[in-house]
Amino acid sequence: MSLFLLEIRQLAEIEAMAASKKLITREEWEKKLSDVKIRKEDMNKLVMNFLVTEGYVEAAEKFRMESGTEPDIDLATITDRMAVKKAVQSGNVEDAIEKVNDLNPEILDTNPQLFFHLQQQRLIELIRNGKVEEALEFAQEELAPRGEENQSFLEELERTVALLAFEDVSNCPVGELLDISQRLKTASEVNAAILTSQSHEKDPKLPSLLKMLLCAQNQLDEKAAYPRVNDLSTATLEDPAV
Amino acid sequence: MEMDSLPNGNNTAGTPISATATATANPAPPQSSNLPQLTESLKLEHQFLRVPFEHYKKTLRANHRAVEKEMSAVISGVTEAAAADLSPDDAVNHLNSLVCRLQGLKRKGFYSFDFLFAVLSLEEGSRAEHLQAQKCRVRLDHLESADAENMSEWNNTRMKRILVDYMLRMSYYDTAVKLAKSSNLQDLVDIDVFQEAKKVIDALQNKDVAPALAWCADNKSRLKKSKSKMEFQLRLQEFIELVRAENNLRAITYARKYLAPWGATHMKELQRVIATLAFKRDTECSTYKVLFEAKQWDYLVDQFKQEFCKLYGMTLEPLLNIYLQAGLSALKTPYCYEDDCTKEDPLSQEAFRTLAMPLPYSKQHHSKLVCYITKELMDTENPPQVLPNGYVYSTKALEEMAKKNNGRIICPRTGLVCSYTELVKAYIS
Numbered sequence: 001m002s003l004f005l006l007e008i009r010q011l012a013e014i015e016a017m018a019a020s021k022k023l024i025t026r027e028e029w030e031k032k033l034s035d036v037k038i039r040k041e042d043m044n045k046l047v048m049n050f051l052v053t054e055g056y057v058e059a060a061e062k063f064r065m066e067s068g069t070e071p072d073i074d075l076a077t078i079t080d081r082m083a084v085k086k087a088v089q090s091g092n093v094e095d096a097i098e099k100v101n102d103l104n105p106e107i108l109d110t111n112p113q114l115f116f117h118l119q120q121q122r123l124i125e126l127i128r129n130g131k132v133e134e135a136l137e138f139a140q141e142e143l144a145p146r147g148e149e150n151q152s153f154l155e156e157l158e159r160t161v162a163l164l165a166f167e168d169v170s171n172c173p174v175g176e177l178l179d180i181s182q183r184l185k186t187a188s189e190v191n192a193a194i195l196t197s198q199s200h201e202k203d204p205k206l207p208s209l210l211k212m213l214l215c216a217q218n219q220l221d222e223k224a225a226y227p228r229v230n231d232l233s234t235a236t237l238e239d240p241a242v
Numbered sequence: 243m244e245m246d247s248l249p250n251g252n253n254t255a256g257t258p259i260s261a262t263a264t265a266t267a268n269p270a271p272p273q274s275s276n277l278p279q280l281t282e283s284l285k286l287e288h289q290f291l292r293v294p295f296e297h298y299k300k301t302l303r304a305n306h307r308a309v310e311k312e313m314s315a316v317i318s319g320v321t322e323a324a325a326a327d328l329s330p331d332d333a334v335n336h337l338n339s340l341v342c343r344l345q346g347l348k349r350k351g352f353y354s355f356d357f358l359f360a361v362l363s364l365e366e367g368s369r370a371e372h373l374q375a376q377k378c379r380v381r382l383d384h385l386e387s388a389d390a391e392n393m394s395e396w397n398n399t400r401m402k403r404i405l406v407d408y409m410l411r412m413s414y415y416d417t418a419v420k421l422a423k424s425s426n427l428q429d430l431v432d433i434d435v436f437q438e439a440k441k442v443i444d445a446l447q448n449k450d451v452a453p454a455l456a457w458c459a460d461n462k463s464r465l466k467k468s469k470s471k472m473e474f475q476l477r478l479q480e481f482i483e484l485v486r487a488e489n490n491l492r493a494i495t496y497a498r499k500y501l502a503p504w505g506a507t508h509m510k511e512l513q514r515v516i517a518t519l520a521f522k523r524d525t526e527c528s529t530y531k532v533l534f535e536a537k538q539w540d541y542l543v544d545q546f547k548q549e550f551c552k553l554y555g556m557t558l559e560p561l562l563n564i565y566l567q568a569g570l571s572a573l574k575t576p577y578c579y580e581d582d583c584t585k586e587d588p589l590s591q592e593a594f595r596t597l598a599m600p601l602p603y604s605k606q607h608h609s610k611l612v613c614y615i616t617k618e619l620m621d622t623e624n625p626p627q628v629l630p631n632g633y634v635y636s637t638k639a640l641e642e643m644a645k646k647n648n649g650r651i652i653c654p655r656t657g658l659v660c661s662y663t664e665l666v667k668a669y670i671s
Binding site for chain 1: 490491494497498501502505506509512513514516517519520521522525526527529
């Protein structure tokens with residue numbers, strides 16, 4: 001009996017909470033939104049920031065001409081950065097290292113982890129192409145000395161060299177190193193390092209703003225029922241469930 | 243008489259060992275009536291029965307496999323002959339060759355073959371099997387023979403068995419054989435079993451893994467059941483030797499064939515060893531340098547000894563160590579380490595003190611006072627008495643001394659002379 005009473009009380013509390021949540025109608029909400037003013041220049045800067053960071057150089061050039069928004073870095077460097085990224089993604093790591101050094105020799109000098117990961121990727125490519133002797137020589141000459149200096153490099157090196165022990169990569173516990181996703185991961189790391197060297201953020205601002213929107217909505221959900229943006233791609237307001 | 247497993251033995255067999263062994267040999271005589279008093283002592287004889295029994299089972303399995311192999315070959319030969327379109331002469335020749343094959347089996351002692359009735363019957367009668375069944379029987383009889391009358395002789399035999407076990411485990415094979423022969427203990431010790439281990443150990447000490455790998459193959463199913471890593475570790479060592487010799491491509495081929503299958507369960511160790519390809523034999527990187535050291539072979543020897551003992555249900559430590567540790571921990575008290583510890587106490591000797599160092603103290607709920615003169619216990623029947631100089635002796639000893647010396651007492655430790663009337667009775671609380 002007491003259990004039943006307890007459940008009744010809990011239900012009552014939930015209802016009271018729901019009742020205490022402020023309900024904001026679509027009309028009120030849209031009025032509040034229309035009162036917020038956003039400058040066109042700010043919007044254009046956000047778009048330009050996105051195009052530059054993601055490397056859409058031609059689109060950025062056209063957008064500059066059409067909107068008059070100036071990018072905060074030289075657009076020519078984007079082409080170089082994207083060439084590096086593309087080289088890594090297609091497995092031409094040597095070419096990528098050369099291009100990075102042409103762009104800014106300090107990038108690899110000041111970032112030993114990035115350099116190790118590029119060398120590791122190069123070893124992976126040699127193993128992928130069945131160049132066993134070359135892979136061994138490369139591991140001995142280039143990677144082992146760096147592994148000795150750093151425990152985390154050593155573990156990465158162990159995992160990579162272990163690929164040599166498996167003819168059938170589908171049964172290899174470290175087989176994911178040969179996946180395309182590993183190339184993308186390395187390419188993304190190089191891309192971020194180049195952007196940092198150009199005093200530019202590693203990530204575009206637009207996705208960050210969208211994350212903030214979702215975060216703010218989640219916090220507001222606790223206090224009010226309001227028209228929500230559930231689908232970011234359409235940005236449609238959806239009425240609150242009453 | 244069901245055998246309890248030793249603390250570091252492992253009685254995995256579900257059936258009481260003695261019962262199974264008896265069934266394979268002759269029926270046992272009725273148990274000795276003295277056995278209940280000996281039960282505690284016999285609990286330590288687990289491996290005494292277990293080892294020959296395991297050896298016996300192993301031989302049976304090996305013989306059974308050999309028989310099955312030969313039989314399936316003969317049967318498939320007959321089937322082929324039946325299916326083939328042979329002339330009568332060819333058919334007779336073919337059957338004769340199969341008969342010869344079976345008679346060869348019979349000579350090996352596995353089978354009898356009665357061609358007239360075309361009956362193939364399997365005979366469990368190889369010489370090795372028979373000898374091992376006999377050994378189980380002898381050991382059971384030896385345990386049965388333990389009773390109060392011959393206890394001292396029986397214990398003496400046990401002492402020699404323990405010493406032989408120690409010698410065999412320490413690889414003093416010739417000494418072990420000599421002691422066993424001179425004491426007529428051949429059936430009560432496991433020389434034949436340890437000879438099998440000796441071959442593998444000698445090979446490993448000579449940096450040769452082939453006999454050890456063959457041993458792993460012979461015992462594959464049982465090693466797999468106990469989740470043994472022995473074969474894997476041998477393979478790793480063989481890989482290391484290829485890297486040491488700078489046969490890198492051969493090492494990779496070897497790894498793909500013999501190491502890759504272990505990747506799912508032992509990837510961490512596998513990775514570490516494969517990485518030696520990048521670091522080479524002269525590396526200064528401690529992680530890999532250790533893998534090229536000679537002591538890796540010593541680890542393999544130790545590992546093999548452990549696996550071998552586990553397989554035969556032996557204790558992992560020599561019995562001598564176990565008995566010594568049990569005895570010393572029963573005797574060890576803080577008093578043993580004091581300067582005036584009596585010479586009769588084994589722990590007054592440096593060698594025993596060293597052995598007892600890691601052992602716990604004996605759990606003594608009450609002090610036991612032993613008279614310095616008579617070496618007898620002082621209790622309410624024979625209470626302690628205190629001399630004026632503070633030394634304590636038993637009433638019995640002091641009364642005898644007073645009788646001999648006209649009522650005078652002479653302290654054996656300080657030389658003090660006093661009258662019997664000056665003594666004060668002490669009480670044990």
